[in-house]
Amino acid sequence: MEVKYKIICDDMAQNIHNGMYLGSKKLPTEEELIEKYQVSRNTIRKAIDLLTRKGLVIPIQGSGVFIRNVACNGAINLEDFNGLTEGFGNKVTTKVISFKLIEADEKLAHTMQCEVGTPIYFIERLRSVSNTPYVIEYSYYNKDVIPYLSEEIVSGSIYKYIRDELKKQIGFVDREITAGILSEHDARELGLTPGEPALISTNRAYLKNGVIFDYSIDIHNYKETRFLKLSNYM
Amino acid sequence: MEVKYKIICDDMAQNIHNGMYLGSKKLPTEEELIEKYQVSRNTIRKAIDLLTRKGLVIPIQGSGVFIRNVACNGAINLEDFNGLTEGFGNKVTTKVISFKLIEADEKLAHTMQCEVGTPIYFIERLRSVSNTPYVIEYSYYNKDVIPYLSEEIVSGSIYKYIRDELKKQIGFVDREITAGILSEHDARELGLTPGEPALISTNRAYLKNGVIFDYSIDIHNYKETRFLKLSNYM
DNA sequence: TCGCATTTGTACGTATGTATC
DNA sequence: GGATACATACGTACAAATGCG
Numbered sequence: 001m002e003v004k005y006k007i008i009c010d011d012m013a014q015n016i017h018n019g020m021y022l023g024s025k026k027l028p029t030e031e032e033l034i035e036k037y038q039v040s041r042n043t044i045r046k047a048i049d050l051l052t053r054k055g056l057v058i059p060i061q062g063s064g065v066f067i068r069n070v071a072c073n074g075a076i077n078l079e080d081f082n083g084l085t086e087g088f089g090n091k092v093t094t095k096v097i098s099f100k101l102i103e104a105d106e107k108l109a110h111t112m113q114c115e116v117g118t119p120i121y122f123i124e125r126l127r128s129v130s131n132t133p134y135v136i137e138y139s140y141y142n143k144d145v146i147p148y149l150s151e152e153i154v155s156g157s158i159y160k161y162i163r164d165e166l167k168k169q170i171g172f173v174d175r176e177i178t179a180g181i182l183s184e185h186d187a188r189e190l191g192l193t194p195g196e197p198a199l200i201s202t203n204r205a206y207l208k209n210g211v212i213f214d215y216s217i218d219i220h221n222y223k224e225t226r227f228l229k230l231s232n233y234m
Numbered sequence: 235m236e237v238k239y240k241i242i243c244d245d246m247a248q249n250i251h252n253g254m255y256l257g258s259k260k261l262p263t264e265e266e267l268i269e270k271y272q273v274s275r276n277t278i279r280k281a282i283d284l285l286t287r288k289g290l291v292i293p294i295q296g297s298g299v300f301i302r303n304v305a306c307n308g309a310i311n312l313e314d315f316n317g318l319t320e321g322f323g324n325k326v327t328t329k330v331i332s333f334k335l336i337e338a339d340e341k342l343a344h345t346m347q348c349e350v351g352t353p354i355y356f357i358e359r360l361r362s363v364s365n366t367p368y369v370i371e372y373s374y375y376n377k378d379v380i381p382y383l384s385e386e387i388v389s390g391s392i393y394k395y396i397r398d399e400l401k402k403q404i405g406f407v408d409r410e411i412t413a414g415i416l417s418e419h420d421a422r423e424l425g426l427t428p429g430e431p432a433l434i435s436t437n438r439a440y441l442k443n444g445v446i447f448d449y450s451i452d453i454h455n456y457k458e459t460r461f462l463k464l465s466n467y468m
Numbered sequence: 469t470c471g472c473a474t475t476t477g478t479a480c481g482t483a484t485g486t487a488t489c
Numbered sequence: 490g491g492a493t494a495c496a497t498a499c500g501t502a503c504a505a506a507t508g509c510g
Contacts, residue, residue: 004498030475031474031475039498040499041499041501042498045477054468058405058444059477060442060444060503061506061507062474062475063508064476065475066444068406078465172464172467178433178434179413179454180431195432199413199415208294208295208487209488219448227410228408228410229409230409231406231407231462233404233406234288237477238478265493273479277478277479279495294495295488295494295495295496296493296496297494297495298488369503382504
């Protein structure tokens, strides 16, 4: 997070969050922001672009950049994929149900674009928000890419560990959202009844160089989870 | 669609779709694209940016812009909110179940940010893809914004009508995805059983000036629908 | 209705940084 | 280490939409 436009974006996001622009409901003009941050117009525009893509603002030509007040509380913003911890903060608790090293069979190897027999960490976790069961995650991490995971690490935010400790750059995430029927096991863990609906997110996460490091299936508590997609017309 | 970077983006998207880059799995370099389209580097980069946001490509610094081959077939790409028709083409059929003019009560007025008593078109439609029931849509259109809708128009693509006929500019869309339990009525229309899961999308669509023109609740057939979210780390 | 000031959008140009191969 | 290719950042000019008088 050292480049100018990201720093500026983060600062503006913070200001929006703090309600600095509640009166005008608009950001300062580009001209004013150039003055404030002492950077070029392009840099300001890149920062605003980022804010726009995160769904925080919407620029209207000739008028200004308006703050978009959406009720994100308790929802997962699909534009901000940082794992649960960074969205819900310290209200998240994690119970590790299973943690083991396996070898990729043909199907898993195909899914994770690796060789058959590649060592893979398999982790099953139950994650709760404010003590309410929120999601069961079945995760597969390629050990060739993430060489070391411990029970302690997987009890917290694995993404944070990869980014901050391993200094690996997460590049992009493919996510597929479907609904299904709760299995007996998942229902028990989530405190629901088998046969009830499940909100399912199936994910592939890639490093910047295009290597898949994480494949996971998240079985969400349908009574608690809302996915949010704030999109701009392109 | 008259600006250069959009024209170039569309052309490249077409080329990708036609499999022009199947061999290299990469786009030509920025330098080559500048030569091909005879525009500046910034313009090429804006076009690639758009492709990236639509999830078609992923640029890797120092290496190239790679084609992202994701199985979009039969899935709804959350990045391309154009309504069903433009994603599935002529395989979409629409049955209008209800079409009437109502007045906004307090709750609806609050949701649609309009006055109580505002005339609202209410439309219930069953939409099928290749003759399989796909989604039931309950839509509310503000008549002050969309003055005229007919049974004929709502049998097709309402969004296309608003954009191409009314020449209104769609600005942005908020979407909330949840799972729930199928009601008896919805289950019957979708050819499913009451109590089975429903994949639900609740949407608010805004014009560029910030006015809500459409509020809708889409009850999806959970056996058919997959939502796709291709995101880049920001 | 027209015109003007404001504000964002598009487009071009240039230099330098940084990751990959 | 050098060549290649994308990323960041600066600057400039003009277009287009909005809003006000």
